[in-house]
Amino acid sequence: MAQAYMAEHMSGTAVFETVFRKLPQSRSYVMAAGLSDVVDFLETFQFRQADIDYLHGLRLFTEGFLQSLSAVRFTGDVWAVPEGTVVFPNEPIVQVIAPIAEAQLAETFVVNQIHLQSVIASKAARVVEAARGRMVVEFGARRAHGTDAALKVARASYLAGMAGTSNLLAAREYGIPAFGTMAHSFIQAFDNELDAFDAFARLYPGTTLLVDTYDPLRGVDHVIELVKHRERLVVAGVRLDSGDLGALSKATRAKLDAAGLNQIEIFASSGLDEYRIAALMNDGCPIDAFAVGTKLVVAQDAPALDMAYKLVEYDGVGRTKFSSDKVIYPGRKQVVRRLDHGVFAADTIGKPDEQLDGEPLLVPVMKNGRRLPQHDPDLPASRNWARQQIDRLPPQLRSLEATGWSYPVDISPGIARELERLRQAQQLG
Amino acid sequence: MAQAYMAEHMSGTAVFETVFRKLPQSRSYVMAAGLSDVVDFLETFQFRQADIDYLHGLRLFTEGFLQSLSAVRFTGDVWAVPEGTVVFPNEPIVQVIAPIAEAQLAETFVVNQIHLQSVIASKAARVVEAARGRMVVEFGARRAHGTDAALKVARASYLAGMAGTSNLLAAREYGIPAFGTMAHSFIQAFDNELDAFDAFARLYPGTTLLVDTYDPLRGVDHVIELVKHRERLVVAGVRLDSGDLGALSKATRAKLDAAGLNQIEIFASSGLDEYRIAALMNDGCPIDAFAVGTKLVVAQDAPALDMAYKLVEYDGVGRTKFSSDKVIYPGRKQVVRRLDHGVFAADTIGKPDEQLDGEPLLVPVMKNGRRLPQHDPDLPASRNWARQQIDRLPPQLRSLEATGWSYPVDISPGIARELERLRQAQQLG
Numbered sequence: 001m002a003q004a005y006m007a008e009h010m011s012g013t014a015v016f017e018t019v020f021r022k023l024p025q026s027r028s029y030v031m032a033a034g035l036s037d038v039v040d041f042l043e044t045f046q047f048r049q050a051d052i053d054y055l056h057g058l059r060l061f062t063e064g065f066l067q068s069l070s071a072v073r074f075t076g077d078v079w080a081v082p083e084g085t086v087v088f089p090n091e092p093i094v095q096v097i098a099p100i101a102e103a104q105l106a107e108t109f110v111v112n113q114i115h116l117q118s119v120i121a122s123k124a125a126r127v128v129e130a131a132r133g134r135m136v137v138e139f140g141a142r143r144a145h146g147t148d149a150a151l152k153v154a155r156a157s158y159l160a161g162m163a164g165t166s167n168l169l170a171a172r173e174y175g176i177p178a179f180g181t182m183a184h185s186f187i188q189a190f191d192n193e194l195d196a197f198d199a200f201a202r203l204y205p206g207t208t209l210l211v212d213t214y215d216p217l218r219g220v221d222h223v224i225e226l227v228k229h230r231e232r233l234v235v236a237g238v239r240l241d242s243g244d245l246g247a248l249s250k251a252t253r254a255k256l257d258a259a260g261l262n263q264i265e266i267f268a269s270s271g272l273d274e275y276r277i278a279a280l281m282n283d284g285c286p287i288d289a290f291a292v293g294t295k296l297v298v299a300q301d302a303p304a305l306d307m308a309y310k311l312v313e314y315d316g317v318g319r320t321k322f323s324s325d326k327v328i329y330p331g332r333k334q335v336v337r338r339l340d341h342g343v344f345a346a347d348t349i350g351k352p353d354e355q356l357d358g359e360p361l362l363v364p365v366m367k368n369g370r371r372l373p374q375h376d377p378d379l380p381a382s383r384n385w386a387r388q389q390i391d392r393l394p395p396q397l398r399s400l401e402a403t404g405w406s407y408p409v410d411i412s413p414g415i416a417r418e419l420e421r422l423r424q425a426q427q428l429g
Numbered sequence: 430m431a432q433a434y435m436a437e438h439m440s441g442t443a444v445f446e447t448v449f450r451k452l453p454q455s456r457s458y459v460m461a462a463g464l465s466d467v468v469d470f471l472e473t474f475q476f477r478q479a480d481i482d483y484l485h486g487l488r489l490f491t492e493g494f495l496q497s498l499s500a501v502r503f504t505g506d507v508w509a510v511p512e513g514t515v516v517f518p519n520e521p522i523v524q525v526i527a528p529i530a531e532a533q534l535a536e537t538f539v540v541n542q543i544h545l546q547s548v549i550a551s552k553a554a555r556v557v558e559a560a561r562g563r564m565v566v567e568f569g570a571r572r573a574h575g576t577d578a579a580l581k582v583a584r585a586s587y588l589a590g591m592a593g594t595s596n597l598l599a600a601r602e603y604g605i606p607a608f609g610t611m612a613h614s615f616i617q618a619f620d621n622e623l624d625a626f627d628a629f630a631r632l633y634p635g636t637t638l639l640v641d642t643y644d645p646l647r648g649v650d651h652v653i654e655l656v657k658h659r660e661r662l663v664v665a666g667v668r669l670d671s672g673d674l675g676a677l678s679k680a681t682r683a684k685l686d687a688a689g690l691n692q693i694e695i696f697a698s699s700g701l702d703e704y705r706i707a708a709l710m711n712d713g714c715p716i717d718a719f720a721v722g723t724k725l726v727v728a729q730d731a732p733a734l735d736m737a738y739k740l741v742e743y744d745g746v747g748r749t750k751f752s753s754d755k756v757i758y759p760g761r762k763q764v765v766r767r768l769d770h771g772v773f774a775a776d777t778i779g780k781p782d783e784q785l786d787g788e789p790l791l792v793p794v795m796k797n798g799r800r801l802p803q804h805d806p807d808l809p810a811s812r813n814w815a816r817q818q819i820d821r822l823p824p825q826l827r828s829l830e831a832t833g834w835s836y837p838v839d840i841s842p843g844i845a846r847e848l849e850r851l852r853q854a855q856q857l858g
Binding site (some may be wrong): 001294300 | 430432433434436437439443445483484487489529533536537538540541542544545548570571572573574575576577578579580581596597601607611612613614615617618620628629631632633642643644723724727728729732733734735736738739740743746748749750751757855
């Protein structure tokens, strides 16, 4: 497409908007994430000689076009909602405003990162909500979809309020707290569990011991024996990773308390998601912290959004599309949000120059290809913003179960008029 | 754990096996994939100084341990089933045999890659099956989970029989055929569809034109107009990307045939998966090729397997685990498969030195940290192997719908005896 734009001398400014059209059944909002990686990418985007050599070999591209690629940089502007912002269908998350070929070339990376990180942040926010203030840690690197996802899942989960990750590389890359406990294999490698616990606790005072390799309650007995009878061993927690976590956590708490070890915390993992955690919390289980893996890191119940990167304006003219189920609202947009007593009440998707009541969600993040430092929050600041967003959600949206109620998002008169005008032009044309 | 093994002078050989325990409801087999990346990783595995500096800052590790990390390389052996092999629950896919710390450090990457690529290959094999020989192309990079997944999904899909990918980087990296068509945004950027088609078809003779930006059957009319009335324009196909693909493909075929354009093929995309494709095929739709995106690249109906990396042997002794629902079969294993008239009939999971009837599935792929060239097939060879595997599946497993029938996999007498011995030792211990 870039070559065709060049051949047609089409170098006008395009506006592309990254939006999703429908909420998955088990989501009542999406938490936007991934912008930081998009800005990094656009600031450094270029074709290397090896890339151009490969394209040359495909015999699809002219010499002139291939030569022009080596000079391509992203020179456009970007507007976006800050990471952690709660968004709804048809609201632009990232708006790329650039010469059409540049903007088109950015599509796959922009959608890939905003999609993944928003899918995960949206899931993680629900998991955090379900835990009602108890700590939740992301433990799923091995089952995330590839190495990039293993990093980005840790980042998006932390953005959405999780306490940290077991992925050391992500912890280092993003300054996220690192958590780790032993694996079953460590226990198994010793001839008995007590020796394994002893070795680990001597090396890591204050560690968490995994008690369910053979029999979880005997494992707890071993921890008690260790702490009571071996000098100077400090154990901060025990982890349950299988079976009926509700019953086991209660029995574990009872054993620890009876031994006077009230300070030892209980850590639970194994197949957890927001529904399991909510059920455990409703049952009053004495679990102090949750480790969440697979169902979070692949967003098991909603692994994808129908997110796309839509051309809405080219060369100053609003553009649309009328394929049966996928209408595009034409023209560059702004979204405004109204609050009622500190709670999100309704949004309007309008034109940037329309007078609309409410706070604008989209802010400028890049100008002429460079990031704008005033709109470049660090991860802790984005995490605070995400927390505030969740605190302002209507209670129907914070519920884990679908309530049948949708957050009201309407289209401004300006957008509606423009859509109607294009529809008529299309019917005549 | 690595530091604790060192502190305890535990440097014996461990055997870790990568297995999954349960098939997702919508899968009757798993196609193993990802081994090539695992071998590449293990051959080059090392800690860089920056890694060690970060670990130092965590204040969890001794100077002695951190210094030892700089010399860590993978020196072990690996046995595995070749990529493309069909496997069932509890069958080892990759077996890592190495000093315990090395083998433990490899865990996250090994599982991350085998899991992702096997999840995708298993889904892609079903999609290919549903298409009954019609071409299927992977089109989902933007919605794959991150940049690594975008590459690996293309690779695993091709391994499992898809014809190619729209991801140029993956095409280049793996030598996979690249496919691309125009996007709606290209059409929208022009003031009318016919001009957009004309520009694209002049530049790319034999291209496929996307006809549904405004009205699909008017789009087909525009293609016919272009081919009939503008000289020397060759269009090989039209693509439908929305609406009722069944009805639209039939109406499109009728229009093209009526215009004498029987040679123009119909390409369909939009929300496709194996079920949609099977329904279209059953309906006799004249679709010549399918492009499959989101539902394939996130494996929507089964985005994860309960795949783990289990210690089964340390220092010559079989190891197990008895947590309620997650028994590990102890000891290093081999899997043998019996065929009946060229069709897979039954597998047995046994010990490598047991006399068992059937073809062994696991072959040596690394020895002393180096790959074994005789067991290092290239991607086309693995793709052929995958094809043969599918051809040998019992018909119940090739069915897209669950038949309630499970492929028979049993445990050898040697494994059963060892498990019972460990269970008794545990109860006494």
